[in-house]
Amino acid sequence: MSNIRIRAQSRDGVTTVRCLITHEMETGLRKDEATGGRVPADFIQEVHATWNDQKVLNTYWSGGISTDPYISFKFNGGAAGDTIHFTWVDNQGVTETTTATIS
C-alpha cells in the first residue's frame, strides 16, 4: 500500500501537484513519557519529483514539517496523461516512490 496520495491537475499550461504523505515526522526532541528519554528522530529529509525526467520538486525537510506531511507545488508544462515520479527519503534511510498521472 502506498503511503503517498497525489493529485496533479494541468490547467492553462500549469500543473498543480498536491501530495499527502503518511509519516510520523518525529523531530527527535519530543519526550517519551514512559521512559523519560527522547523519542528517536524519524522524519522525511528529502523529497523530489520529476516530470519527463525534469526536476519539478527538490526539497529538504526537518521534523518541523507536520505529521503526515502535505505539500503542494506548481510547474510550467505537463498535460493530462503525463506521469510524475515522486520520492521521499527519511533519516532512517526508509524511502518510498510513487507515480501519478496528470489529469
Add this chain to the structure above:
Amino acid sequence: MTETQLDTKRRLLLQGSLGVGLAALLPTSVFANWPQDAFKAEDKDGALQALLGNNAVEMSDAVDLKVPDIAENGAQVPVTVETELAGVESITILATTNQNPLIATFNIPEVALPFIATRIKMAETGDVMAVVKTANGLFANTKTVQVTVGGCGT
C-alpha cells in the same frame, strides 16, 4: 597502461574510499547533501548563514506569505509562499521561535513556479519567515502566528 591512466585509476579509488568513509561518519543523514548544520542551527541567522551562505535578508512585500493569524493547533500550521520575483532559486521556511528554526528549504527547479504550500509545526507563538533566494539576493517576509497549543512537545 600508461602512468597517467594508472594515476587516474588510483585517484578514483581514493575518492571512492573517501566517500565511503564520510558516509560512515554520518549515520543520521542518508544524503550528504541534506544541510545538517543549517537544520541544527538554533537561531534563524545561523540557519540562513549555514544554508544560503548569507543572512542579509531584505524585507519585501514581493514575498507573499500566507499563514493564519491564530493557530489553535501548533502541530498543523498551514503555510503558503508565493512570489512574483524573477529567477527564484529557492524558498526557505523558518519558525523563529522553534528550537531549530529552519523548517524546510525548497529548491525551485527551472520549470517550477515559485509557489509552495505545506503545513508546519510551531512550538509557541512566534514569527513564520519565508526567505526567497534570487540572483539579486535574499528577500523575506514574516508574519506572526498566535499559537494556542504548541505543536512540538505533544
